[in-house]
Amino acid sequence: MKPQTIESSQETVSPPSRRRVNRVIEAMPPSGIRKFFDLVMGRPNVVSLGVGEPDFVTPWHICDAGIHSLEMGKTSYSSNQGITELREEIAAYLKRVHQAEYNPADQIIVTVGGSEALDLAFRAVLEPGDQALVVDPSFVSYAPLAAMAGGEPVRVATTQEEGFTPRIEDLERATTERTRAIIVNYPNNPTGATITQEKLEAIAQFTLDHDLILISDEMYHPLTYEGTSPTFAALPELRDHLILVHGFSKAWAMTGWRMGFTAGPVDIINGMLKIHQYCMMCASTPSQFAALEALRHGADEVEKMRREYDARRRFVVHHFNRIGLDCPTPYGAFYAFPSIRSTGLSSEDFAQRLLERENVAVVPGTAFGECGEGHIRCSYATSMADLRKAMQRIESFVQSL
Amino acid sequence: MPLRAQILETLQRDARLTAAEIAVMTGSDEKTVTAEIEALEKEGVILAYKTLVDPERTQSKVTCLIEVSVQPERGSGFDSIAERVYRFPEVKTVFLVSGGYDLLVMVEGDAIRDIADFVTDKLSTLPNVRSTASHFLLKKYKEMGTILVEHRERERMPVSP
Numbered sequence: 001m002k003p004q005t006i007e008s009s010q011e012t013v014s015p016p017s018r019r020r021v022n023r024v025i026e027a028m029p030p031s032g033i034r035k036f037f038d039l040v041m042g043r044p045n046v047v048s049l050g051v052g053e054p055d056f057v058t059p060w061h062i063c064d065a066g067i068h069s070l071e072m073g074k075t076s077y078s079s080n081q082g083i084t085e086l087r088e089e090i091a092a093y094l095k096r097v098h099q100a101e102y103n104p105a106d107q108i109i110v111t112v113g114g115s116e117a118l119d120l121a122f123r124a125v126l127e128p129g130d131q132a133l134v135v136d137p138s139f140v141s142y143a144p145l146a147a148m149a150g151g152e153p154v155r156v157a158t159t160q161e162e163g164f165t166p167r168i169e170d171l172e173r174a175t176t177e178r179t180r181a182i183i184v185n186y187p188n189n190p191t192g193a194t195i196t197q198e199k200l201e202a203i204a205q206f207t208l209d210h211d212l213i214l215i216s217d218e219m220y221h222p223l224t225y226e227g228t229s230p231t232f233a234a235l236p237e238l239r240d241h242l243i244l245v246h247g248f249s250k251a252w253a254m255t256g257w258r259m260g261f262t263a264g265p266v267d268i269i270n271g272m273l274k275i276h277q278y279c280m281m282c283a284s285t286p287s288q289f290a291a292l293e294a295l296r297h298g299a300d301e302v303e304k305m306r307r308e309y310d311a312r313r314r315f316v317v318h319h320f321n322r323i324g325l326d327c328p329t330p331y332g333a334f335y336a337f338p339s340i341r342s343t344g345l346s347s348e349d350f351a352q353r354l355l356e357r358e359n360v361a362v363v364p365g366t367a368f369g370e371c372g373e374g375h376i377r378c379s380y381a382t383s384m385a386d387l388r389k390a391m392q393r394i395e396s397f398v399q400s401l
Numbered sequence: 402m403p404l405r406a407q408i409l410e411t412l413q414r415d416a417r418l419t420a421a422e423i424a425v426m427t428g429s430d431e432k433t434v435t436a437e438i439e440a441l442e443k444e445g446v447i448l449a450y451k452t453l454v455d456p457e458r459t460q461s462k463v464t465c466l467i468e469v470s471v472q473p474e475r476g477s478g479f480d481s482i483a484e485r486v487y488r489f490p491e492v493k494t495v496f497l498v499s500g501g502y503d504l505l506v507m508v509e510g511d512a513i514r515d516i517a518d519f520v521t522d523k524l525s526t527l528p529n530v531r532s533t534a535s536h537f538l539l540k541k542y543k544e545m546g547t548i549l550v551e552h553r554e555r556e557r558m559p560v561s562p
Contacts, residue, residue, distance in 0.1 A: 037560040050560035140562045189562075226428075307402070311411060311426035318425045361560055384415065 024147055031140050032367030040361045047390045048361040049378040052189065054253040059301035062252065065293030069286045078285050080277040082110025086288050089295040090261050100233035102263040109273055110261050110283045114219045114247040117262035119145050121215045121243045124271035126151035130180035135166050137368035139189050157371045160328055160339065164193040168202050181213045187220035187229050187332020190368045190377035194229040194332040204238040215243045220333040222251035222302055225310045229332055240265050251302050252294045257287040309334050312380040312387055319391040323398050334381040341374045343401050351376055358393035404429055408437055416450040455549050456541060462509050464538040465516045468502040472529040479503060482529045491519055
């Protein structure tokens with residue numbers, strides 16, 4: 001069965017005498033992804049490189065642990081922070097992989113996906129009018145979440161030349177006395193970029209210099225190629241200023257389980273927990289048992305998927321460059337972010353015309369911020385057969401221009 | 402992961418990939434990959450390139466799994482009797498296993514009759530065969546790591562953040 005859309009009601013509401021929707025929400029533009037989603041829906045035979053989630057089904061032993069938890073009647077709320085065993089396992093994982101000491105008792109919360117953790121972070125930290133630096137291009141929800149938390153997102157431009165990481169002088173320039181937080185994401189969605197140890201330390205120093213809170217979304221940390229990705233959590237001097245966001249969606253192929261977690265200093269985690277306990281109570285209990293299995297026995301499956309992504313990554317990068325779309329080598333996540341400037345088209349035109357002519361869906365870089373102009377995001381979490389088809393179609397599209 | 406292992410892993414997923422494609426996917430070059438594949442073939446690590454077909458959609462053949470208990474021979478153990486079995490062209494697979502019997506033999510025929518004939522005339526009459534137990538195959542769910550019964554499409558949204 002294919003996902004289907006339900007027709008939205010066309011009924012027009014007469015202009016209300018009073019404002020009915022919060023001004024911030026009303027002014028917020030819908031996600032650029034959403035617009036493209038509507039274009040793609042209903043077209044048959046589309047090969048989609050627009051999907052921001054693994055094409056693998058969750059490894060079976062993890063599903064089995066979830067099913068077993070249901071059979072055992074684990075269907076009640078868990079503690080607000082999440083089941084103890086899972087928090088302990090997360091602490092052990094962070095120690096092992098991120099070289100970071102977090103106390104599972106009061107420094108870790110299990111959340112409903114990484115998205116909830118991001119929401120909690122912004123809401124716990126920002127006060128009305130506080131500014132949050134958001135690297136551009138970046139994951140679609142950072143700026144809206146900061147705004148919905150009452151803050152003011154301030155975009156900091158990056159370029160392909162700088163490896164899509166912010167220059168410290170640009171961060172300095174964007175900083176005011178109202179700046180309270182900065183959010184970064186390496187390995188990165190949409191660019192696939194990772195960060196160097198040197199740049200990581202410079203951003204950490206910048207955070208400390210201005211007494212900011214650094215929110216680091218390291219959801220893709222296990223998915224790196226030709227080396228690992230440095231992590232902000234490994235810097236002890238930063239730890240009191242760091243909110244680490246992580247989760248199971250991407251590396252363990254568990255998007256639909258909605259399993260994320262966050263780790264940070266006691267006072268901030270305590271603040272985040274207040275929001276979490278009032279709006280969420282706890283993350284889904286069966287999902288937590290599945291996540292526990294994922295951490296205890298999932299490493300081999302993650303590695304298998306990583307190797308498969310790696311082969312596809314090399315394949316798409318090779319073909320983009322061969323076709324004449326300059327493609328910087330991504331070293332993390334499962335996205336390539338080739339430049340389409342040589343075609344003279346805008347990102348949006350390129351994506352739209354490619355879809356109409358060749359039935360290949362990609363996401364225009366502008367869906368992730370202005371700096372995404374001139375690029376398209378192509379997910380290689382797609383079967384080799386589809387990738388091969390997509391590259392042939394993109395090639396004939398580019399040649400037809 | 403060494404190149405050799407990478408090539409094997411890649412080919413076991415899709416044996417139709419060309420050396421040039423494998424070179425791209427493993428970050429090597431075509432010449433090296435070609436040489437490595439030739440070496441793997443020569444050393445007998447790669448034995449054959451075949452196509453995995455869903456039998457239910459194509460063939461009307463009958464398959465039977467036969468447990469065979471045998472009397473091993475002095476000097477050659479199970480090898481000589483196994484050879485007597487695997488030389489028959491209708492025998493597709495022969496495994497020596499531990500447990501209640503010795504050889505697990507997979508036989509294919511056009512009809513049940515063919516397999517019955519094979520068991521009674523050829524297999525049971527071999528001098529060292531003590532007993533056989535035949536199990537006709539009813540349905541294949543998974544073979545060589547590939548699930549054969551699942552044809553459902555993944556329900557992923559075509560575009561997502």
